[in-house]
Amino acid sequence: MKLTKYTHACVALEKDGSRIVLDPGTFTPDAKAAVTGAAAVLITHEHFDHFDDTLLAAALDDDPELRVFGPRAVLDRLGDQGGRVRALAAEDTFSVADFTVSVHGGRHARIHADIPGVDNLGYLIDEALFHPGDSYFVPEVSVDILLLPTSGPWTKLGEAAEYLRAVKPHQVIQIHELMLSDLGQASTRTLLAGLTGIEVTLLAPGESVDL
Template sequence: MQLTKHAHACVTVEKDGTRLVIDPGTLTPDAAEAVAGAHAVLVTHEHFDHFDEQLIAAALEAQPELRVYGTAAVVAALGGHDGRVRAVAAGDTFTVGSVEVSVHGHRHAPIHADIPCPDNVGYLLDDGTLYHPGDAYGVPDAAVRTLLLPTSGPWTKLGEAADYVRAVKPERLIQIHELMLSELGQTSTARILGENGLTGLPITRVEPGTTIVL
């Protein structure tokens, strides 16, 4: 399986000719290009930095075979498109081409009592090969080899992130959701959370546009 990192929370995953895009939001400049080549789009929740509604709606019109999976709010925003847009929740499983997906999690991590927490789901691919948690520190009830770890945002906290990694026990960490961090912030975060810090695992920083093998 190959993973291509895009800006912020968006990644493309490819395996045996199947291509999935997770969380193409408005902060990802090449989201349209990524979605144009996708068999399916997976959306963790409806916030703009994870879900570009206009982009995905246009892709559904232009790509008759495209499938979209997301929370009920995502489906409400897009419409059903004759079953091509499907609401998913924790406990659901589905397959896209050669990739098996299981759904975990329930709610967005809290920011403040005055700000509602929408539904948020995480996607576990191919029996633990990769887990994208969206905006939450929910621990999937399954082994995870590669964890995509959010490192910046109004809901993130380094201590909670460290405990999250310890609870998930992945073999590998890859940073996502990083746009709010300066270079100094990224270095500091890696020092606190990384191999010589609280988790004992190195944090891999993958530059947008780069593809790695999982």
């Protein structure tokens, strides 16, 4: 499986000639290129930096084979599209484009008491790679590769360290990094490694890695 990192929370996964994309939002300038030709798009939650409904509505019109999965808010905003848009919930499992997916979590991490919470789903792909969306939810399954959010109004470095200790992944790849400078990303990586003994891989937008 090959992972390609896009700006912020968006990644694409490729295997056996098929590709799925997770969280192409408005903070990802090349989201359209990421989605074009994909078999499916998985959305963790409705916030605009993870879910660009205008982009996905156009993509569904352009590609009759494209499928979109996400929490109920995604279905509400895109419509059923003849069954090609599906609402998910925690503990759901399904297969798409030769990938197996299990759904975990349920709610976005708390930002502030005055900001309403939303549903947030984490996706475990092929029983190996976990994208938690905007949450430090610890799935009750083994995680080999963890995509770790490192910046945003809800993130805390101490909580990220405890999250790594709880999940115990073998490999960590940074996502959700846009609000950190290059120095901030490097500093976060160093501190997390010192606290947990787990190295965090930093990928530039457009960079790929074989997993």
